[in-house]
Structure formats: C-alpha cells, structure tokens
Amino acid sequence: xxxxxxxxxxxxxxxxxxxxxxxxxxxxxxxxxxxxxxxxxxxxxxxxxxxxxxxxxxxxxxxxxxxxxxxxxxxxxxxxxxxxxxxxxxxxxxxxxxxxxxxxxxxxxxxxxxxxxxxxxxxxxxxxxxxxxxxxxxxxxxxxxxxxxxxxxxxxxxxxxxxxxxx
Numbered sequence: 001x002x003x004x005x006x007x008x009x010x011x012x013x014x015x016x017x018x019x020x021x022x023x024x025x026x027x028x029x030x031x032x033x034x035x036x037x038x039x040x041x042x043x044x045x046x047x048x049x050x051x052x053x054x055x056x057x058x059x060x061x062x063x064x065x066x067x068x069x070x071x072x073x074x075x076x077x078x079x080x081x082x083x084x085x086x087x088x089x090x091x092x093x094x095x096x097x098x099x100x101x102x103x104x105x106x107x108x109x110x111x112x113x114x115x116x117x118x119x120x121x122x123x124x125x126x127x128x129x130x131x132x133x134x135x136x137x138x139x140x141x142x143x144x145x146x147x148x149x150x151x152x153x154x155x156x157x158x159x160x161x162x163x164x165x166x167x
Contacts, residue, residue, distance in 0.1 A: 002046035034062035
C-alpha cells in the first residue's frame with residue numbers, strides 16, 4: 001500500500017515537472033510507525049524498494065527513524081510546532097485535552113527551543129530530547145498561513161537558517 005502511494009505521488013510529481021524528494025506517512029500510520037517496529041520496517045522497505053534516495057520524514061526519536069537509519073535510508077527528524085508531546089517523545093493523542101498547542105507565541109518558543117536546545121517539554125513538564133531537521137505545523141486552521149509566516153519570521157530573526165531538505 002505504501003509503495004503504491006509513493007508511486008502515485010511520484011507520477012503526479014512527474015506530470016507537473018517536479019522532483020519527488022521525500023515521503024512522510026500521514027496521520028494514524030505516522031503515529032503507529034513511531035512505536036511499531038514491524039510497521040516502521042515495512043514502510044522503510046517500501047521506500048527503499050521504490051527509490052532508496054528518497055528522504056523519509058518521521059517523528060523525532062521514533063522507531064520509524066531508527067528503522068530507516070538501520071537500513072541505511074536517508075531520513076529527516078520531524079518536530080511539531082503545534083502538538084503536545086508525551087514523556088516518551090510521542091505526540092499526545094488528539095482525543096486528549098491539550099493535544100494541540102493553540103497559543104502561537106508558545107508554539108513558536110517551543111520550536112526555537114527544539115531547534116536550538118534539542119528538547120521539548122512534555123505535558124508532564126519533562127524535557128524530551130528531539131532532533132529538529134524539519135518542522136510540521138497543521139494547515140487545517142484558518143490562521144495556518146499567518147502562523148507559518150510568524151514562525152518563519154521568528155526563526156530568521158533569531159539567525160536560524162531555513163533550507164530545504166538536502167536531496
């Protein structure tokens with residue numbers, strides 16, 4: 001299923017004259033692969049068999065990234081601007097209160113800390129180590145574009161370089 005989806009995405013990219021550089025599982029599959037070794041390996045197998053040069057994006061500190069590293073795949077460690085973290089580095093379930101970080105200034109401060117200091121504070125107040133190669137924020141809110149611009153402006157004003165993942 002993953003290989004099929006990568007193939008379809010690649011075909012759309014080719015039709016538009018763009019290069020498929022990275023892949024990222026979405027939603028429940030993303031969260032499951034963060035903890036489930038078998039699923040993580042299956043996703044990595046699908047990526048490797050399609051194109052071993054693709055960059056696999058996964059949750060910082062997850063089993064998915066461990067599997068990618070173990071298989072010699074290229075990967076990028078992702079952090080979330082607008083999501084709360086559990087003590088184990090997983091994302092707080094959206095069914096729980098406080099799963100989404102709604103205060104933009106708080107979210108931006110967390111992003112800066114994750115990038116500069118290499119940790120995020122969990123819902124229980126503990127420091128959880130993270131590596132931030134890429135930052136995700138959810139685009140399904142009416143203020144998502146303004147929020148993205150605000151994050152970008154803050155990062156640049158603090159001397160943090162913003163660059164594409166390296167192909």
